[in-house]
Amino acid sequence: MNIAFAGNPNVGKTALINAIAGSKLKVGNWPGVTVEKKEAEFKYKGEKIQLVDLPGTYSLSPYTVEERITRDFIINEDPDCVINVIDSTNLERNLYLTLLLMEMEKPIVIALNIFDEFEKSGYKIDLDKFKKYLGIDVIPTVATKNKGLNELMDKAIEVAKSKKHYKEMKYSLLFDRFIENEINKLIEKLKKEKLPNKYPLRWLAIKLIEKDEYIIQILKKETEKDISSLAKEHIMVIEERFNDDTETILTEARYGIINGILKDTLKKPKNYNIPFTEKVDKIVTNKYLGLPIFLALMYIVFKLTFDGSGPFIDWVDGFINGYIGKYVSLALTGAPNWLNSLVINGIIGGVGLVLTFVPLMLFIYFFLALLEESGYMSRAAFVLDKIMHSIGLNGKSFIPMILGFGCNVPAIYATRALENEKDRKLTAVLVPFMSCGARLPIYALFTGVFFVKYQAYVVLLMYILGIAVAIVVGLLLKNTKPFETAKSPLLLELPPYRVPSAKMLFGSMWIRTKAFLRKAGSIILMAMIILWAAINLPYGSTPNNSYLAKAAKVVAPVFTPAGFNKWQAVASVLPGIIAKESVVGALGQTLGVEKKSEKKKTSFIQDTRKQIMGLIKATIDSFRNMFISFTPGIFKIESISNSTFSQKIRTVFTPLSAFSYMVFMLLFIPCIVTLAAIKQEFGWGLMFFEIGLLTIIPYIVSVIVYQGGRLLGFH
């Protein structure tokens, strides 16, 4: 049995679905678009239920992706029942969508959600009369307190089972007699055409009268006929009579119906306002305070996310590479060396890489859900709208950008907070220019060798350069077709502040992290094996004559204009795609600096105990980092103590070419995990575009830097 949930944004639909489906929820994207799709399969009282969460929408016009998805789903997938979740404290607007859904003639049950607040604030509704007017069953629910959920599901199943009758279902809500007359005349005409019977004729007639281009186009494709001409005469008659365009006339007519019902059934309290929301908004959306408050909140989110997840990331890294790796390697004793290396460095290394991101994902998704569900996110968009508008981005784009300074991967996923698809794409394209934490070791190495006195300034310059390049690229892309965003002016609801339930936050955090593991994991693993092959084959080669080194020797002259044409520098670029910090290690290897490896013999039990103790310590450290210490740990720069390394670096780089190399590394592909995140969220197309962009731009900029530097007399 197929049950779809539809409703306005911010009506507690997600909370309701979480409460019903819980851990069974899976999150993905609707095919071809980046709108999040949640679905679940489970058994309820012996009935197999397929639950689908339709995107939150205010209407079913053809103008936004979300609304088209909802429409197409209801028409094409023919759900057995649509549960329309509505905010009972805002019936007038919510019922607008209800009427549109009813026009589609599918079995509907209404969940009158947030009913506790409704009663508390003094509203009264005559439920029986209300149901009779609508001709639909209405169940009061409180998703956050698990109230009314069973009744809702029981009713939905009951309604769904009576499905065969739905075509005979007569909703008693009609437009005024004049409009209704024209609709009926058009229906008669449509009956004579052979149209796919998935379209209810009355709905089709209404859409044609509303001049709905989208449905006209679809019908043209499906039937190779243009039936829009049938409606022309009726559109003219109606527009002449009411002296307005049909879209507006029908919209007002629907609100007329709603107001009629509510007048007879709803008693509003004399003075309804939410004092808490009013008070908070006065401060948070204040002309002067808004921005500082936003920045302070962002700092807190940034700090808690990266400082809190850091110790767990280190622990996971040690657990997979040190502990699991060691014992898998032991188990492979006797196997050929290349196999051992492939398994340990390629496969386990890849799995380890994916898993080290899990703590970060959990933290970031938790805070994103908190910002979103509490209602603050839309205030942030309001506060930032003016600033971000000037560089062609939506106010909410600020959040992924800031997160990008910690790590690009969660930043890519954070673009989910943006409603507009093109805004999301442009933001995701620009995120990699934000200098993430993993690039610091590279800066630390080179500034430690060449710019000891000005270390901090040079590093700061890198951050600023990244932002500057992002702004320039943003301005250039904004006027190209795939990223054109200027046409989406701000229009959004500022929902009342609500305390999100812990269940909801943790649920959202877990299902999204699971999707990351499933979707991004496989791509990363594949890329890791390919990279392993490039770096290590032919097997038994030294860093001097691997395929990578040979290729680097051929490609190196290309980088002459950028100042770093030694093969060691070029060969170290590729491992940087695994993770930027591995550039330092790769340089060490290609330059022939020995790494000291310490191997102490420890027993399995000792090792296991060490891992458990490590996890406990990581938990303690995480709390301490988040709530006690106040200096973000990632900004620490490691000092370079290895003097032979420093000497060898000087044989390959000059100060200017080192600076140019740092610029290249700043702007080059951040890592495969970021690429995998872009693939997961936006598909192959944007990923390859990003690879191209992040290869060409760093080349151009580092050439400009090197040649410009030479002109200024640096070397």
Added chain:
Amino acid sequence: MPLSMANKDKFLKITNIVGGRNVKQRLSALGLYPGSVIKMVTNDFGGPLIVEVNNSKIAIGRGMAQKILVNEI
């Protein structure tokens, strides 16, 4: 007058929306259509503004607010 010129705390009635079907449709889905009564909550003359309609607050970009014509009531 356009909505963008209205003062804080005033009650307003929408008289007309000048704009494409897209704009009209998006606004009316949020309860903003000719005839609806709204209240100006925040208007700092620069950047977006906030209005209240049926208990819900809506943030509207300045450009769009210029296309909504209102009368003070």
